[in-house]
Amino acid sequence: MAPPAALRGTPQGAALAAWQGQFRGALAEEDADPLPDEERQGDAAERSRYRAVFISDLHLGTAGCQAEALLDFLKHYPSQTLYLVGDIVDGWQLRRRWFWPQAHNDVVQKLLRRARKGCRVVFVPGNHDEFARQFHGHSFGGIEVRNEAVHETADGRRLWVVHGDHFDGVIQCAKWLAYVGDNLYEFTLRLNRHLNSLRARLGLPYWSLSQYLKHKVKTAVNYVSDFEGAVAAEARARGYQGVVCGHIHRPEMRWIDGTLYCNDGDWVESLSALVEHSDGRLELVHWQPPARQTRIPLPEALPAPLPARAATA
Numbered sequence: 001m002a003p004p005a006a007l008r009g010t011p012q013g014a015a016l017a018a019w020q021g022q023f024r025g026a027l028a029e030e031d032a033d034p035l036p037d038e039e040r041q042g043d044a045a046e047r048s049r050y051r052a053v054f055i056s057d058l059h060l061g062t063a064g065c066q067a068e069a070l071l072d073f074l075k076h077y078p079s080q081t082l083y084l085v086g087d088i089v090d091g092w093q094l095r096r097r098w099f100w101p102q103a104h105n106d107v108v109q110k111l112l113r114r115a116r117k118g119c120r121v122v123f124v125p126g127n128h129d130e131f132a133r134q135f136h137g138h139s140f141g142g143i144e145v146r147n148e149a150v151h152e153t154a155d156g157r158r159l160w161v162v163h164g165d166h167f168d169g170v171i172q173c174a175k176w177l178a179y180v181g182d183n184l185y186e187f188t189l190r191l192n193r194h195l196n197s198l199r200a201r202l203g204l205p206y207w208s209l210s211q212y213l214k215h216k217v218k219t220a221v222n223y224v225s226d227f228e229g230a231v232a233a234e235a236r237a238r239g240y241q242g243v244v245c246g247h248i249h250r251p252e253m254r255w256i257d258g259t260l261y262c263n264d265g266d267w268v269e270s271l272s273a274l275v276e277h278s279d280g281r282l283e284l285v286h287w288q289p290p291a292r293q294t295r296i297p298l299p300e301a302l303p304a305p306l307p308a309r310a311a312t313a
């Protein structure tokens with residue numbers, strides 16, 4: 001946009017044109033880098049507070065992904081290395097229906113930006129983003145793609161980093177478990193009624209679909225512990241002191257027969273991540289979205305306001 005005709009050729013007009021040029025420049029930069037606020041948080045001193053951050057099962061591209069919470073978490077946990085432990089982008093869902101809101105874009109931009117600012121970002125694809133597995137050994141925008149990785153902690157422990165889907169021979173059970181928390185459970189109860197009125201008309205005895213599902217869920221619960229045991233055993237067999245995985249959306253950190261089993265959880269239900277402090281201490285972080293009520297101005301009579309946000313320490 002040129003300066004108004006009346007100012008053309010005057011010093012004010014020149015200044016205005018220069019300012020407009022700058023503004024356009026700033027906008028263009030904003031376009032390429034939509035999260036300039038991270039510039040400050042990305043410096044080396046801040047980053048060194050956490051040696052590593054592990055996140056998985058973001059499921060970007062699905063309505064279930066809690067992208068806003070994740071953006072908030074990422075802002076508070078800069079690190080030297082960031083592991084993306086699979087199911088980052090949900091290719092299965094995107095193939096069925098395109099769903100890509102701005103917040104999901106922001107997450108991708110934030111990850112790319114982190115890589116540009118000197119954080120080592122390692123992407124270990126999962127089953128929902130298995131399309132990326134063919135790019136093993138390559139890097140994109142500074143993000144390394146590895147089908148599995150090894151992380152060495154500050155105190156010298158070697159952790160095997162893998163998504164974990166190779167361990168589920170019984171994926172059907174995991175699906176049932178997901179259904180139960182869903183409207184589909186309500187649906188199955190309704191289906192159960194219809195099914196049984198049909199069975200009654202055919203002279204068949206009552207058969208409880210919901211009982212059947214509950215049995216399936218119990219099997220799924222066993223499945224979780226079987227999964228954890230199998231992953232830990234494989235890590236041990238490969239000579240690692242521990243393992244970091246995701247996949248089953250169950251944050252966990254415990255010893256299994258002398259091997260450290262860590263599951264960094266997910267950003268659909270549990271909003272959790274695994275972090276390594278500068279001294280090698282590992283911690284499971286359960287992210288709490290900033291409490292809404294602390295944003296409401298407090299009445300004058302109350303003492304000092306509460307801390308604005310609290311991440312579980």
Ligand SMILES: [Mn+2]
Pocket residue numbers: 086087126127128163165246247248
């Ligand atoms: Mn998975």
